[in-house]
Structure formats: structure tokens, C-alpha cells
Amino acid sequence: MGDTGSSSILVHILVVALCLTAFGFAVAAERRRSTGSIVTDSSNATFCVYDSDIATGYGVGAFLFLLSGHSLLMGVTRCMCFGAPLAPGGSRAWSIIYFASSWITFAVAEACLIAGATKNAYHTKYRDMVYAGNWTCQTLRKGVFIAGAVFVVFTMILDVYFYMYYSKATSQATKRISKTTPSVGMTGYA
Secondary structure (H helix, E strand, O other): OHHHHHHHHHHHHHHHHHHHHHHHHHHHHHHOOOOEEEEEOOOOOEEEEEOOOHHHHHHHHHHHHHHHHHHHHHHHOHHHOOOOOOOOOHHHHHHHHHHHHHHHHHHHHHHHHHHHHHHHHHHHHHOOOOOOOOOOOOOOOOOHHHHHHHHHHHHHHHHHHHHHHHHHHHHHHHHHHOOOOOOOOOOOOO
16 A cells, blocks of 8 residues: 555656646746737838747647646546546545546646647747738737636646545545455354
8 A cells, every 4th residue: 555655646746747837838938928019111011020939839838748747647547437446435426526627627728728829829920911001910818828827727736636536536445345254144044
């Protein structure tokens, strides 16, 4: 049982570290979003010039770190479908609730991160020249990466609780299965 406890702590540490790294990348992506400025060149063409594309890389990095943390946890627990049976009771119920909730927050976080990275890349790489009168340069809306970062934290918390209750439910199931006393009395009649 000591080996299971140390591996459980290792899984917790790795998932938290990967999620916090994803959170850091998401915050960095929000702070480094590309901004545009209107420029008129010598031929009187007006177009937007965007600054660096670093936020796209940060957004993709956050996406990949969150994906790897969630994949690690789902690999260890075998996505709750193919692993050891869970003992009936409160731990099993909570692990199912946290499992479903973590998948929902994971999907929202990944959607925010990849949408922000894609939209930021579109503005910095593919938008080059527009002829118009009064207009502003399109940029990524503030808060897309922060929304992803918030859902990364929610996913991390739900993953930690999911694994905690999952471990408890599988260890309770192991204890119940390894019971050696018979459940039906096998005594003879006198």
C-alpha cells in the first residue's frame, strides 16, 4: 500500500505542475496578445501592422501542457472505464461527479486556449492589407486567454479531487474483494 501512496502523490504533483505551467502560459499569452496599428505607406495604402506573434506560441503551449496533464491522469486512471472496479459508496459517486466535471472544464479551457491562439495567429500572420476609410485594426478580444487560464485552474482542482476519490474508491474495492471470511455460513446441522 505504501507504493500506491507514493505513486498517488507523484501523480498529484505531476498533474498540478503541468496544469500550473499551462496556467502560466495562458496568463503570458494574455499579456502578450498582438496589437495592431494603422500605417499608411508611400503609395497611400492604409493597412494594419501587428506586433509579435508570441501569444500564439504561449496559447499553444498552454493547450499542450493542459492536454498532457489531463492525459496523464486519464492514462493512470484508465479513464475510469477499463481500470479496477470502484467500491459502491460516496467515494465512487464523488469520483464520477469530479470525472464528468473535469472533462467539461477541460473542454472549455482547451477551446478558449486554441481559439485564442488561432485568432491571434490570424491577426498577426494573415491580415496584411485592407483599403478602407475609417477603421480600426482587429485584435483578439481581451480575456480569451484569461478565461482559458481560469478553466485550467478549475480543471486542475477537479482533477486533483477526482484522483483523490478515485484512489479511495479503488482501494476500498480492493479491501472488500480480498475479504477472506465467507458471507454464507457453512456449518453443518447437528
